[in-house]
Amino acid sequence: MNRSRREFLTNCSAAAGTAACSLAVAGPASLLAAEQDGKSKQTKIKKAVKIGMVGVKGTLAEKMTALKEIGFDGVELNSPGGPEAAEVQKAIEVSGLPVHGVVDSIHWNVRLSDPSEEVRAKGLEGLITAIKASKSYGGTSVLLVPGVVNNDVTYEQCWDRSIEQIKKALPIAKEENIQILMENVWNNFLTDPKETARFIDELDSDMVGAYFDVGNTVKFSPPHEWIPILGTRIKKLDIKDYGKGKGFGAKLLEGDVDWPKVMANLREINYEGWATAEISGGPRERLTEIADRMDRIFAS
Numbered sequence: 001m002n003r004s005r006r007e008f009l010t011n012c013s014a015a016a017g018t019a020a021c022s023l024a025v026a027g028p029a030s031l032l033a034a035e036q037d038g039k040s041k042q043t044k045i046k047k048a049v050k051i052g053m054v055g056v057k058g059t060l061a062e063k064m065t066a067l068k069e070i071g072f073d074g075v076e077l078n079s080p081g082g083p084e085a086a087e088v089q090k091a092i093e094v095s096g097l098p099v100h101g102v103v104d105s106i107h108w109n110v111r112l113s114d115p116s117e118e119v120r121a122k123g124l125e126g127l128i129t130a131i132k133a134s135k136s137y138g139g140t141s142v143l144l145v146p147g148v149v150n151n152d153v154t155y156e157q158c159w160d161r162s163i164e165q166i167k168k169a170l171p172i173a174k175e176e177n178i179q180i181l182m183e184n185v186w187n188n189f190l191t192d193p194k195e196t197a198r199f200i201d202e203l204d205s206d207m208v209g210a211y212f213d214v215g216n217t218v219k220f221s222p223p224h225e226w227i228p229i230l231g232t233r234i235k236k237l238d239i240k241d242y243g244k245g246k247g248f249g250a251k252l253l254e255g256d257v258d259w260p261k262v263m264a265n266l267r268e269i270n271y272e273g274w275a276t277a278e279i280s281g282g283p284r285e286r287l288t289e290i291a292d293r294m295d296r297i298f299a300s
Contacts, residue, residue, distance in 0.1 A: 046073035049276060071288075085136035102139055124165045124169060174207050180208050181209050181236055183213050193225070212237050239275050242255045248279070252277075252297060
């Protein structure tokens with residue numbers, strides 16, 4: 001061994017440990033392989049919260065500044081009924097925190113699947129308002145619960161009515177370049193991944209996808225099993241846990257979600273994008289805990 005190589009190994013061992021030195025000695029090919037393996041275990045996920053979780057007092061700009069300081073990458077607002085675009089743009093400018101989208105705030109009560117044609121029309125109007133709000137905020141999506149199956153609405157009626165109304169909104173979504181993303185919830189509708197995929201495919205638009213809520217699936221089937229089936233239809237994630245006798249009160253990492261399997265399957269479909277916590281929030285301390293737990297999930 002020549003002197004320079006011997007000195008390198010001595011310095012390397014002192015600075016970084018024998019494992020790193022062994023890779024260096026093995027040569028560029030091994031270093032590249034190790035780097036690629038490391039990248040394969042990472043997923044480029046941006047963490048956010050719903051604005052209603054932010055218990056920090058103050059203006060929207062102050063709330064968003066606090067989120068930025070804590071380490072969040074963005075926030076999701078609500079519409080209809082959200083703040084004016086000028087206020088949001090000012091808050092973004094002050095905080096440096098983007099708004100990545102909005103939640104349709106009326107989809108539960110003014111349903112696209114309602115028996116009343118008048119109610120469905122109001123639901124469509126709300127969806128269009130949300131699309132335009134998301135655009136004005138600089139977002140990319142609207143989270144939508146497409147309908148509810150109950151004593152007044154059959155599964156087939158829910159399917160047909162919601163498909164009809166969403167299709168009416170698609171030209172505007174296309175024009176504004178805002179995706180309409182279906183959230184899986186406890187609405188007796190689209191409660192398995194194959195049905196969810198079929199619903200999205202029937203809409204036949206690149207403006208439609210899945211807003212995959214991890215915790216909401218636990219009641220029906222393990223969430224990691226949904227991911228390969230939905231695949232690239234998944235455009236955004238809601239992050240919550242569920243189970244262990246606490247229901248949705250279970251803290252992240254303390255419920256029944258197998259997060260390592262969820263993350264492994266997200267990496268398999270090359271998911272990169274937003275993941276938004278949808279759990280009980282609170283003041284800065286609580287939000288800091290949520291951010292930390294989300295980081296631990298994404299690293300699993």
